[in-house]
Amino acid sequence: MASEKNTIMGWVDRRLPVTENLERHLTKHPVPKKVNFFYLFGALLMVVFMIQVVTGIWLMMFYTNTEEGAFASVEYIMRDVEYGWLMRYMHSTGASAFFFLMYFHMFRGLLYGSYQKPKELVWLFGCFLLFLLMAEGFLGYVLPWGQMSYWAANVILSLFGAIPFIGPDLQVWIQGDFVLSGITLSRFFALHVVVVPLLMIALVVFHIFALHEVGAGNPEGVDIEKYRDKKGMPLDGAPFHPYKTFGALPAIGIFFIVFFAIVFFAPTGGGYFIEKPNFEEANFLKTPEHIAPVWYYAPFYSILRAVTFGIPFLGITSKFLGFIIFAASIAILFVVPWLDRSNVQSIRYKGMYSKIAMILFAASFITLGYLGTKPVNELRTIIAQICTVFYFAPFILMPIYTKYEKTLEVPDRL
Amino acid sequence: MSKNKQGKKHIHILDGMSLYKRDKSPFYWGYLNVGGEIYKKSLKTRDKREAEKFLFEWKSKLLLDKSLNKLNGNLEMDVLKNPVVNNTRRKALMITSSLMGAVTVAGFAVPFLSAWNPSERAKALGASVKFDLSKLEPGAMAVVEWRRTPIFVVHQTPKALENLPKLNNRVTDPVLSEGVARSTNEKFTVLKGVCTHLSCAPKYHPEIEPKAWDEQWLGGFFCPCHGSKFDLAGRVYKGVPAPTNLEVPPHTFEGDTLIIGELT
Numbered sequence: 001m002a003s004e005k006n007t008i009m010g011w012v013d014r015r016l017p018v019t020e021n022l023e024r025h026l027t028k029h030p031v032p033k034k035v036n037f038f039y040l041f042g043a044l045l046m047v048v049f050m051i052q053v054v055t056g057i058w059l060m061m062f063y064t065n066t067e068e069g070a071f072a073s074v075e076y077i078m079r080d081v082e083y084g085w086l087m088r089y090m091h092s093t094g095a096s097a098f099f100f101l102m103y104f105h106m107f108r109g110l111l112y113g114s115y116q117k118p119k120e121l122v123w124l125f126g127c128f129l130l131f132l133l134m135a136e137g138f139l140g141y142v143l144p145w146g147q148m149s150y151w152a153a154n155v156i157l158s159l160f161g162a163i164p165f166i167g168p169d170l171q172v173w174i175q176g177d178f179v180l181s182g183i184t185l186s187r188f189f190a191l192h193v194v195v196v197p198l199l200m201i202a203l204v205v206f207h208i209f210a211l212h213e214v215g216a217g218n219p220e221g222v223d224i225e226k227y228r229d230k231k232g233m234p235l236d237g238a239p240f241h242p243y244k245t246f247g248a249l250p251a252i253g254i255f256f257i258v259f260f261a262i263v264f265f266a267p268t269g270g271g272y273f274i275e276k277p278n279f280e281e282a283n284f285l286k287t288p289e290h291i292a293p294v295w296y297y298a299p300f301y302s303i304l305r306a307v308t309f310g311i312p313f314l315g316i317t318s319k320f321l322g323f324i325i326f327a328a329s330i331a332i333l334f335v336v337p338w339l340d341r342s343n344v345q346s347i348r349y350k351g352m353y354s355k356i357a358m359i360l361f362a363a364s365f366i367t368l369g370y371l372g373t374k375p376v377n378e379l380r381t382i383i384a385q386i387c388t389v390f391y392f393a394p395f396i397l398m399p400i401y402t403k404y405e406k407t408l409e410v411p412d413r414l
Numbered sequence: 415m416s417k418n419k420q421g422k423k424h425i426h427i428l429d430g431m432s433l434y435k436r437d438k439s440p441f442y443w444g445y446l447n448v449g450g451e452i453y454k455k456s457l458k459t460r461d462k463r464e465a466e467k468f469l470f471e472w473k474s475k476l477l478l479d480k481s482l483n484k485l486n487g488n489l490e491m492d493v494l495k496n497p498v499v500n501n502t503r504r505k506a507l508m509i510t511s512s513l514m515g516a517v518t519v520a521g522f523a524v525p526f527l528s529a530w531n532p533s534e535r536a537k538a539l540g541a542s543v544k545f546d547l548s549k550l551e552p553g554a555m556a557v558v559e560w561r562r563t564p565i566f567v568v569h570q571t572p573k574a575l576e577n578l579p580k581l582n583n584r585v586t587d588p589v590l591s592e593g594v595a596r597s598t599n600e601k602f603t604v605l606k607g608v609c610t611h612l613s614c615a616p617k618y619h620p621e622i623e624p625k626a627w628d629e630q631w632l633g634g635f636f637c638p639c640h641g642s643k644f645d646l647a648g649r650v651y652k653g654v655p656a657p658t659n660l661e662v663p664p665h666t667f668e669g670d671t672l673i674i675g676e677l678t
Contacts, residue, residue: 155612177536179562187530285557285564287615291639305640308655317657319611376640376655 025212030237031244032218034414038112039216041105043248044255048098049204055091056193063143065189067182070145071281089267095137096273097259099296102130110336111358113221113345118214120337125207127334132200134297134330139192141294145185146278151291153188154180159304159326162319179284221345222414236414269295272373290375298372299365303329303391305376306384325388332395339395342402344410351405357394364390425462431473433457433465444469448476542675547602547667555618557607560674564607564615565663566635566648567672574620574646575600577632585649587659596647596662604665604672605648611656614639620646635660 004010013019023029062081064073077084106126109115115123142153157180161171176183215225224236238244268274272295277288293301307322316324342350347358364387371384424432430447439456442465446453453476457468532540540561550556550569558565582588589596597603607615616635625631627641628651635644643651648660665674 151614155614158613172532173530176530177532178540181536181562183533183536284562285559285615287639289638291612291614305655310657318655319657 027239027241029212029240030234031216031240032224032414033236033238035218038108040248040251041101041108044251045101045105047252048094048101051090052094052098055087055094058087059091060193065186067185070143070185074144089263092274093259093263093267095140096269096296098133102133106130111347112217112219113340114217115337116340116345121210122207122214123337124334125203125210129200129203129207131330132196132203136192136196139188139196142185142188143192144278145282147280147282147288148275148278150180150282150284151287152293155291159323162317162323164315164320217345218414219346219348220414221349221410224414227413292373295369295373299368300326300329302368302372302384303388306381306388308381329391332392336395339398340402341399342407344407349408349410351407353401353405357401360390361394427466427469431469433469444472446473542673545672545674546670547672548670553620558674560663565674566605566607568603568646570601570603570646574633578645578647581632581645584651585645586652588649589659599667603647604662606661606663609637609639609642609656610658610660611637611640611642616644
């Protein structure tokens with residue numbers, strides 16, 4: 001054991017088990033030796049999280065969190081601060097990258113059953129992280145205090161106002177004012193830079209510790225713990241370091257090439273990463289012609305808009321019902337581990353219905369995303385309504401089709 | 415203290431504690447003086463450091479035994495060896511302390527949650543505003559700011575007032591009880607310029623002409639965000655995302671002066 005050695009590390013280890021935990025969670029942690037590119041998104045997410053934390057701290061050094069100063073301080077960062085533009089565009093592109101990677105990471109989970117017993121908690125922590133990321137992104141988008149910051153925040157805050165009975169008071173309480181104002185901006189700043197990031201760090205730690213307790217999955221859904229060599233290392237496993245660390249390096253390299261290409265050449269992403277009206281200061285008497293969310297909220301915004309009807313006899317307005325369905329579209333992800341009744345993990349060994357369900361889900365998610373960025377008309381509303389049904393159907397029907405469909409036999413070894 | 419009466423060499427550790435060697439024994443022996451009582455025994459080790467350790471352990475064991483005996487002698491109840499647990503009492507303590515804890519947390523939450531309410535300054539800024547109606551031409555609309563909300567003040571034309579009842583069938587909630595122009599004044603309509611769908615600002619389109627969003631447009635408000643339509647009295651059309659009519663803010667007329675907001 002390292003802790004018996006008469007070295008500085010040995011001295012530390014006898015007091016704080018650094019080496020033991022490093023080996024357990026990093027260097028010697030066994031991971032399946034054959035996985036595909038879908039398994040790289042977790043590592044990339046860690047990289048993006050670090051980019052966001054570091055650039056965020058630097059932005060905070062120059063940003064002013066007041067109604068009068070916010071927009072000007074962002075201009076100041078962009079024009080006067082050395083490399084300020086780089087910090088800001090890395091942070092804004094990082095937000096888009098965060099969601100992009102998160103969606104793929106979660107879709108991997110759905111495809112290969114990364115939520116199945118005993119990984120339920122890993123999945124739950126992940127879903128909480130998605131929720132926190134959405135909150136973090138929303139709060140952060142308000143901070144530059146541009147037109148879209150202001151009006152998009154108005155749309156979201158008015159959703160709280162739609163809750164029966166307590167809604168209007170709740171909205172005023174969240175805003176700290178009768179309208180969205182500088183008071184709201186200051187508290188959103190505190191939430192964005194301290195509260196939500198702290199919660200996210202805690203959840204990332206839980207997510208990873210829980211994962212290391214139950215072991216990482218693989219695209220085949222094979223349990224690698226079954227066959228071990230004399231030292232207890234799974235035969236189909238390899239130590240995380242150097243096999244996965246060096247395996248992830250090329251992926252990180254490729255990711256950086258794409259990431260910085262966007263940062264340098266298309267930081268606004270054609271209006272999808274930073275919308276054009278956001279280069280204009282917030283004006284609460286002038287609504288932009290077309291309020292669209294940033295691309296990563298578009299699918300959920302589409303679901304919100306697709307609900308054009310309420311339940312009058314229950315006193316539920318279309319706005320509140322929209323809010324409920326919108327919340328349900330995230331909430332349903334949390335219960336997936338208990339909806340899947342299949343005896344296999346991976347989509348590769350599941351039946352035809354599971355495959356159709358995944359295709360429907362992915363297609364409707366992308367279509368909803370496209371529609372969410374466009375102005376509404378009758379046809380688009382109908383398409384969005386159909387896609388909303390297809391978004392939910394794969395989950396709602398999951399207990400039925402996964403139980404009765406014919407699955408293939410999973411091999412013993414990877 | 416380095417020598418006892420037998421003259422053997424003692425290694426002094428602390429007062430009343432020493433190690434010594436005996437002939438024919440390869441081990442260290444321990445000597446203890448605990449409160450006047452002398453104890454001696456072989457520590458069964460050749461290593462001096464280990465012997466010291468054993469000596470300390472032996473001493474603490476003797477001290478513990480002594481204090482236990484003392485307790486037993488003084489108290490009738492053998493608390494440490496056979497603790498008598500009163501579960502009812504423990505439960506009661508548990509419940510009361512949890513309740514006290516919950517009350518404490520709730521108490522501390524009050525200032526933190528209240529801090530999020532509108533401050534006195536925010537409340538003062540939300541006070542009522544005045545607007546002079548004499549300069550508003552018929553058919554024109556003025557936007558007055560109240561609580562940072564655009565308030566639409568419309569001077570209705572006779573033609574517009576004539577057209578409003580024609581739309582009773584096309585709007586969700588005709589609110590006939592509120593009067594033709596939904597106002598306490600026959601001529602002026604006062605509305606919150608905030609779409610009841612998702613808080614966008616509807617645009618004023620008083621013209622009576624076919625529009626992209628309505629072939630038979632008789633004038634009104636159109637929300638560019640999600641396509642909600644309202645008539646000139648702010649009544650919402652059927653089949654649009656907005657659920658209710660444009661809100662009428664609290665207002666009063668004093669001659670040519672319009673006061674928006676509550677009178678205080």
